[in-house]
Amino acid sequence: MSNSIFLLWLLSIPLAIHANPSPSVHIKHNWTEIVLKKSRVPYIDDIILNFQKHSRINKEQTDLTSTDIHLGNYLINCGSNEDLQEGLLTYVPDDNFISTGKKTTLNRTDILPRLQTLRYFPNANARKYCYSFPVIKEGKYLVKTIYYYGGFDGGNEPPVFDQIIDGTKWSIVNTTEDYASGGSSYYEAIVVAQNKFLSVCLARNQHTSAGSSPFISSIEVYHLDGSVYNSTKLENSMLMTVARNVFGSEGDIIRHISNEHEISFPDDNFNRFWHPFKDDNPFVSSHSNVTPSRFWNIPPQKALASAITTSRGKNITIQWPQFPLSNGLYYIALYFQDTRTPSPYSWRVFDINVNGQKFYENVNVTDSGQSVVPVGPLINAGEILQILPFGEKTVTRDVVAMEELRKGLTNPPEDWAGDPCLPRENSWTGVSCSREDPFRVLSL
Numbered sequence: 001m002s003n004s005i006f007l008l009w010l011l012s013i014p015l016a017i018h019a020n021p022s023p024s025v026h027i028k029h030n031w032t033e034i035v036l037k038k039s040r041v042p043y044i045d046d047i048i049l050n051f052q053k054h055s056r057i058n059k060e061q062t063d064l065t066s067t068d069i070h071l072g073n074y075l076i077n078c079g080s081n082e083d084l085q086e087g088l089l090t091y092v093p094d095d096n097f098i099s100t101g102k103k104t105t106l107n108r109t110d111i112l113p114r115l116q117t118l119r120y121f122p123n124a125n126a127r128k129y130c131y132s133f134p135v136i137k138e139g140k141y142l143v144k145t146i147y148y149y150g151g152f153d154g155g156n157e158p159p160v161f162d163q164i165i166d167g168t169k170w171s172i173v174n175t176t177e178d179y180a181s182g183g184s185s186y187y188e189a190i191v192v193a194q195n196k197f198l199s200v201c202l203a204r205n206q207h208t209s210a211g212s213s214p215f216i217s218s219i220e221v222y223h224l225d226g227s228v229y230n231s232t233k234l235e236n237s238m239l240m241t242v243a244r245n246v247f248g249s250e251g252d253i254i255r256h257i258s259n260e261h262e263i264s265f266p267d268d269n270f271n272r273f274w275h276p277f278k279d280d281n282p283f284v285s286s287h288s289n290v291t292p293s294r295f296w297n298i299p300p301q302k303a304l305a306s307a308i309t310t311s312r313g314k315n316i317t318i319q320w321p322q323f324p325l326s327n328g329l330y331y332i333a334l335y336f337q338d339t340r341t342p343s344p345y346s347w348r349v350f351d352i353n354v355n356g357q358k359f360y361e362n363v364n365v366t367d368s369g370q371s372v373v374p375v376g377p378l379i380n381a382g383e384i385l386q387i388l389p390f391g392e393k394t395v396t397r398d399v400v401a402m403e404e405l406r407k408g409l410t411n412p413p414e415d416w417a418g419d420p421c422l423p424r425e426n427s428w429t430g431v432s433c434s435r436e437d438p439f440r441v442l443s444l
């Protein structure tokens, strides 16, 4: 194969739709139809398509697995006192990034070392507890937070609380179900940094029971290459990962971080988790070994190594993801690559529909060459990320002034970190702000 000049067609089709609960992917005939099946909502309001161009890629290109993690990424083992080596990654203590909270160690050795320590926040008067990471302003970052309760406070149920990025409430942290089934929980978001610091904060909410403390086990912040998730405008929104699957791969879909079937670093440059997804549909593994660096989202090579497929003339229906989605706007990226040994004599062409609406016609996933034998449709991998409004912030000069003020104080209030005014219910204690854009500090 050394002189091979086979060119394979790769394509990834991101789109944003008003998704409905319980979507499924539906693949048909010698076209592929992906239907996000509606259950509770009877129609789709809108479909926004953002197609990536078909990318031609040389099979001989080197693979991605040797790529190092970028400098300037942060891998944090919260509550620990020393560096921790986990595979090829080094997690550092969190002291340099936060000035509040307490450290504790779970008295167990049967869990991942990174989960054995955590930081918790007992001060019920503080309105938020913030980590702050130096970043490149307007740089794109993947933020992953990991939680494992472990009964650190002597209780049986993990506390429920909020997490915040910069001035925007990201989501509720509810690890109850995962903890009950013996697992940790993670949340992942893609954001564009508003300032030279990116803050990741926890805060109590109305569900946080009195006497319990928000806590966190680990944080990862990765700087993303420009092309990754770039088909969505991120100036005013963030992406929250909902599902990321490798179709046709072995294993259970579980949200534990130590599943041998999951793909993450070093296969994935940004340590994204790709969960195996298998159902009753026929599946195949790849014979070609193509490099996916031309996919804008840079999926790991292993994510393309299997596929759900069927023979010519058949439809496939996949329920994906296997849990209900809330109403909202979603970004979906689908990855296709012909799994057969490269040969110039066959191709796959199919249409893709979402909830019965055609959104892509004549997807041609093929080796180059003569079109002789049309074969059945296939799909290798996919991602669903929810699009959330993002980016309200206090005007920069007020933030700078408040930071200066804080630096001059010997004992600043615990919640004087992150955005001074936002989210509104998590503004700095004692600071009053204007109630609409532009958000300014009015008085102290």
Ligand SMILES: *[C@@H]1O[C@H](CO)[C@@H](O)[C@H](O)[C@H]1NC(C)=O
Pocket (backbone or CB within 6 Å): 030, 031, 349, 350, 362, 374
């Ligand atoms: C489906 O396959 C048949 C041949 O089996 C071909 O004539 C037809 O054009 C194909 N349809 C599409 C949409 O590619």
Ligand SMILES: *[C@@H]1O[C@H](CO)[C@@H](O)[C@H](O)[C@H]1NC(C)=O
Pocket (backbone or CB within 6 Å): 107
């Ligand atoms: C830690 O575990 C050991 C053995 O199970 C037990 O003897 C000890 O009391 C535990 N310590 C704490 C602080 O829970």
Ligand SMILES: *[C@@H]1O[C@H](CO)[C@@H](O)[C@H](O)[C@H]1NC(C)=O
Pocket (backbone or CB within 6 Å): 160, 172, 174, 175, 176, 177, 207
């Ligand atoms: C947290 O999750 C549990 C288990 O899924 C659920 O019963 C509970 O209502 C949730 N709490 C909140 C505040 O959402």
Ligand SMILES: *[C@@H]1O[C@H](CO)[C@@H](O)[C@H](O)[C@H]1NC(C)=O
Pocket (backbone or CB within 6 Å): 226, 227, 228, 230, 231, 296
């Ligand atoms: C996304 O990145 C790719 C590769 O760098 C580039 O060709 C494309 O124009 C970018 N798309 C957008 C919408 O910025």
Ligand SMILES: *[C@@H]1O[C@H](CO)[C@@H](O)[C@H](O)[C@H]1NC(C)=O
Pocket (backbone or CB within 6 Å): 028, 029, 313, 314, 315
């Ligand atoms: C595949 O799905 C299409 C569209 O729903 C339908 O028209 C066709 O009859 C199906 N084909 C088979 C073989 O089930």
Ligand SMILES: *[C@@H]1O[C@H](CO)[C@@H](O)[C@H](O)[C@H]1NC(C)=O
Pocket (backbone or CB within 6 Å): 347, 349, 362, 364, 366, 367, 368, 369, 370, 371
């Ligand atoms: C699919 O692509 C191959 C290779 O470029 C081409 O020969 C074939 O005609 C295409 N098929 C369709 C239906 O567009």
